Amino acid sequence: MTAFRSPAGGRIDRSKPIRFTFDGRQMHGHAGDTLASALLANGVHLVGRSFKYHRPRGILSAGPEEPNALVTIDRGGGRETPNLRATQVELYEGLVARSQNRLPGLRFDIGGINNAFSRFLGAGFYYKTFMGPQALGGAKLWARLFEPAIRRAAGLGRAPAGPDPDRYANRFAHCEVLVIGGGEAGLAEALRRSEDPACRVILCDEQAEFGGWMLVEAPERADEMVKALSARPNVTMLRRSQAFGAYAQNFVAIAQQLTDPLATTDAEAPCERLWQVRAGEVVLASGAIERPLVFPDNDRPGILLAGAAETYLRRYGVLPGRKIVILTACDTAYGAAFALQDAGAEIVAIAETRAAPGAGDIAARALARGIPVLPGTTILGTTGHLRVSSVRLGRIRPDGEAEPSGGFTADTVLMSGGWTPSIHLFSQTKGKLRWEEGLGAYLPALPAPGQAIRVIGAAAGEMPAGMRSPALGALPVAGSPDRVKAFVDFQNDVTARDLRLATREGFRSIEHVKRYTTTGMATDQGKTSNLNSLGIVAAETGRSVPEIGLTTFRAPYTPVTFGLFAGQARGDLFDPVRRTPMHDWAERNGAVFEDVGTWKRAHYFLPRRPVDATASGHAAMHEAVQAECRKVREAVGLFDASTLGKIEFVGPDAAEFLERAYVNPVKGLAVGRCRYALLLNEAGFIIDDGIIARLAQDRFHVTTTTGGAARVFGMFEDYLQTEWPDLKVWQTSVTEHWAVIAVQGPRSREIIADLVEGIELSDAAFPHMAVREGRITGTPCRLFRVSFTGELGYEINIPAGLALPLWEKLAERAAEFGGGPYGTEAMHVLRAEKGYIIVAQDTDGTMTPEDMGLGWAIGKKKPDFIGKRGLMRPDLTASGRKQLVGLVAEDRSRVLEEGAQIVPDILAPAGSHAIGHVTSAYSSAALGHGIALAVIEDGRNRIGQLLHIPMERETIAVRVVEPVFLDPEGARLHG
């Protein structure tokens, strides 16, 4: 039997002892305990150090509102969670808990020195020090002295460094009624609503058991109600489930703990689940939270809320202490007093802040039990190093001050300032609140438009008279209230003095006071402090609470792990990874992949022969790319172009639509022919390019860039549906239906010739920029005679599921001809040698066709196309625009850096206007020197000029040349 465990009672399982450690110390508890109740059973109140002053702090509450008892739970193997509230952590065998924010230990903490300097750490300390006059060294002092020290000393638990080994799950759920809070009101509502079997009811509660306060007062009734609900198939009951966010249209986010600490769990099973619930109606039955009282030294361990003490006793069989003084502003504390007295504790006195004790005969009953009741009395101070040991009482005078009236020794002080309805979730949905003077609290008034949210029970202010108290703010003190530390916000160490100071310095709105003093801004979001803060500011400024305003309630109601939000989206499931049908072949053949959008594309292929161990990765890549380029220029290369976007346009108006969409003339395109096509936005800038191929009078096969596929398809859908809905044409994405194998190089025709059926391949019958439908190795295909390399070439479109065998066959043949696969890097080099642009590399969203030397593509006679009017804007027709040119460094071996800025003058000082920049730069195997594409102001008129690229250590001289470096006549295309 642990020291403070009552001999009987409570809902713990006394037959199941549980061992756990706190800061390395072995202790015992029972199944059904929380860490907080087990610590109290072991006589431990001191559980943490406060945020700013490092004052010793104890357990204040028995629920999610706990501001002090934050612990790190270490489940081993990287499963370490900081900042958990000990009042919500269920005990399990072997639990390892550590206190936080202490240096080096809980009982002796050097950070407590902040406490000695607390006069300097008051309201707005951070701001004042940072903004302070330079003469006083404000900013410097902050940076050098205060910030490092405070950062070291202040703070919460430490975030774990390793990856989180746990799993997190997600569920979307729908119901007619979501009941939040499984106390008496919530259970009754769930029972009533679920009588209709067609009404799906979800009931959630943050605790391991449903019942709420009934678990203290009437556990049998709770059990009955839970049993009745469990029998109904239309009811989903979520235990350990905190509704932490309420959003528009009855959408609620719930964090459910899945790891039942007492059960052996499946290692594969998730530990938390995010419920995203859409309800027909949300019923908020979230109860009420007891308010602390604000008196000097009210933060010592051993001082806790009266309702929490009663909960610990009656639900967990734990006595928080043996010699107890009670300070109360409402009647509920009497219940705690009587129960504790019955359990053997001495109730030294009940100090009543009210002049006349509460309803009915409650005070008389206390007196009959031999408990002194002291009306109009408050606590003027407490003593005790790591735990309260005595209290000094004071009589409240009519003038609002207090005078000493004796004292008591005590190991525990219970306080009750009344009960605050938990309206956080209602407020999150932007519901309107109203101030209820008699409760000293806000109540729900009117749901926001579109919200079906109803608040019931204590959360709606439905409380017996004994729970109601208008008391708010700081209690009277003897002498100057600025000489004492009466805490309002325990977690952020904000005192009544801080709040008064803020109002004296001119802060009026509670939102400003909050930011200045940080009250209510800790992870508990001021659940126990907000109303007392309001009360103090109201008293200080002589206004009513509603005049001061109310800070905004925001999700999450209690802190939520990052893992819950990430859910499944981590590792391989972070984002889809798209692979082409040839991916595995490429991988087996040494491909190094690059990400292009969500696609994996073979960047280059590392030859299987051992790479020179001294060669860097960059050198190996260079060598591979040069070899791939040579193969294409000298023999034949295979390129996986499957990721290109492909759209099939069909309908009598297909040509008309494409004519309006692209800059090119399309209506005149003959069946069986292709055209390089440019797509602009309405501003006139290039956004995509590709090939338009006419398969029939009313059927086109159009390609887009890999990265632009989805965007372009969406843009066309927009024009089809909303701009030109009268056109009879439809588009269908066939990107994933067709795999594309580009066969490029002087030997390309030879390696496909005998595989193709039904297509005459001669240059005359099937010229450059033509398309045919036929078969290859017996499979239907679309064969394009197109080239992005400047060589004779084909692009074979073949159904994706049938592409790999064809690729393998072609790869074998290519190898026989001295060719092979090439990756996207070689593709980039090959096209740059020909001056073919890559949209979004050589263009940046501000380039016109004319800028890129592609003005020839525009159908000049077309009355309109997307971007035509944009191209007529004065800025786009002005001279001096940047134009695409080629660059070769005077040191020809030099490969320039993409993005490098270009200036005309070798001695241009730093910061000079740059006339352009390098967009593409490679080492050309075919030419044996470095080449680059660049966009330069008035570039075409500068061909032949010498320009300069200032780099970090040198300035590189470059010559402007035509952007086509190889075969400008195009002879190789027509092999």
Next chain:
Amino acid sequence: MLLIRCPWCGMDRPEIEFRHAGAAHITRPGPPDRVSDEEWAAFLYLRDNPKGRVAERWRHVHGCGRFFNAVRDTVTDVFVVTYKAGEPRPPETGPGESQPTEARP
């Protein structure tokens, strides 16, 4: 997550199935040679940003694929009405001021 009623599907569907597509009822001026630079600039770049009801375009991209229009209140996020592309904005939907709500600091 909001629910949005797709006027084509006739169903309330979750927001993540939709894509926002900018202001509604913007007419593309033309033909190009009759449009002034000012008119074109306005078409490209000038949009209202009202506090209150706004008519905007959405596409049910992960559903029926159709574009439609919606009148939404930018303060409360409430969708007042949705209607098919090409249909006029229901006259009773504004443009109007939304109910004032507290500032969100």
Next chain:
Amino acid sequence: MVDGFADTSRFRLVEAPPLARFVLRAPDTALKAAGKAYGLALPEALNHGASHGERGKPGARVALHLGPDEWWLIVPEAEGPDVAAALESALGSHPHSLVNVSHRQVGYVLEGEGAAGLLNAGCPLDLSEAAFPPGMATRSLFHRVGLMIWRMAPGLFRLEIDRSLAPYFVAALAEAAKDHS
């Protein structure tokens, strides 16, 4: 059965055999003719599916009405060319678009009493029978990818996912299944 997918008594995921798939875009006026040529009346109500025969078996026909003027037609692989030819000739006088997308997608069957619950791990729709009754078919989302969901019976869903996204879908579903065993 699909690799890497835990099979439980509560749900089972099976990959479809190769099938021929077409996207038909046409105005309502072409529906009758299309249905006649197809051998199955195309459902007029949006977000509905119709079928006869057994998947992959001769004569099987599926028609899914997924957009106001959009139907997906799914037939046994070998019957694709004939079905396309029949439709093209029947629709000759109606403006329309018929496009072969056989390899664009991968089909799955997800069945079992836990199937709807499993889909709700990543699909935001209400998949109760009242809100999503048998016969309903629609595009939606599963986590990061779009998919087509067609409920044939209370515990029987047919799904279609773009080919390159299918591995992600299966892996994401398998991950979700760890919360449903």
